[in-house]
Amino acid sequence: MDATMKAALKTATGEFDVTEVETPKIPHPDWVLARIRVAGICGTDLRHWKKAEPEFEHHIMGHEMAGEVVEVGPEVTSVKPGDRVVIETVLGDGTCDWCRVQQYNLCPNLYPVRMETVSRAFAKYVIGPAEKFHVLPDHVSFEEATLLDTFSVGLHAIQLSGIRLNDKVAVIGAGPIGLGQLQLAKISGADVIVTDVIDSALELALSLGLMRW
Numbered sequence: 001m002d003a004t005m006k007a008a009l010k011t012a013t014g015e016f017d018v019t020e021v022e023t024p025k026i027p028h029p030d031w032v033l034a035r036i037r038v039a040g041i042c043g044t045d046l047r048h049w050k051k052a053e054p055e056f057e058h059h060i061m062g063h064e065m066a067g068e069v070v071e072v073g074p075e076v077t078s079v080k081p082g083d084r085v086v087i088e089t090v091l092g093d094g095t096c097d098w099c100r101v102q103q104y105n106l107c108p109n110l111y112p113v114r115m116e117t118v119s120r121a122f123a124k125y126v127i128g129p130a131e132k133f134h135v136l137p138d139h140v141s142f143e144e145a146t147l148l149d150t151f152s153v154g155l156h157a158i159q160l161s162g163i164r165l166n167d168k169v170a171v172i173g174a175g176p177i178g179l180g181q182l183q184l185a186k187i188s189g190a191d192v193i194v195t196d197v198i199d200s201a202l203e204l205a206l207s208l209g210l211m212r213w
């Protein structure tokens with residue numbers, strides 16, 4: 001393992017400097033180090049682009065990714081070096097009331113913790129607890145796996161909605177989440193309408209099987 005790795009660090013003006021930084025090391029026996037193969041660009045990343053944010057200066061950004069396990073701590077049994085994985089990038093401090101009931105997305109320390117560990121996709125390597133690394137079936141590509149973060153948002157909405165066959169669903173906005181929502185609503189048996197102001201997004205919605213009205 002090289003002592004340094006390439007990473008894209010956020011600059012004072014909100015762009016990126018691709019530079020060499022220290023390679024992270026496995027800090028606990030139940031943690032994993034993986035090589036990132038594909039990183040997605042989230043709508044959130046776009047909101048941070050070219051924006052001066054002193055709190056993120058010199059930080060590695062990005063939180064949609066898939067890769068290959070390189071090294072595991074001695075207590076890790078769920079993944080092994082060489083495994084293809086999708087990496088969940090929501091990680092709390094593990095000690096607060098929210099973390100203890102598995103609602104770590106609400107942890108008050110979420111951002112400081114995740115941004116120092118799993119939420120650093122625009123780099124060569126990433127570390128995190130083994131439970132954040134999920135093995136991919138062979139037929140799921142790294143590119144597809146990188147979209148699971150956004151797809152899970154739609155899946156959660158579908159589960160909350162109680163959707164049924166022949167329900168009518170309107171998806172407002174054909175971005176990555178809306179397009180995922182479209183596909184999930186369709187396989188749930190709903191009739192779906194998608195609205196957007198961007199033609200290319202609507203074309204993509206049509207290519208995913210939406211009927212033109």
Ligand SMILES: [Zn+2]
Pocket residue numbers: 092093094095096097098099100104107108109
């Ligand atoms: Zn917490």
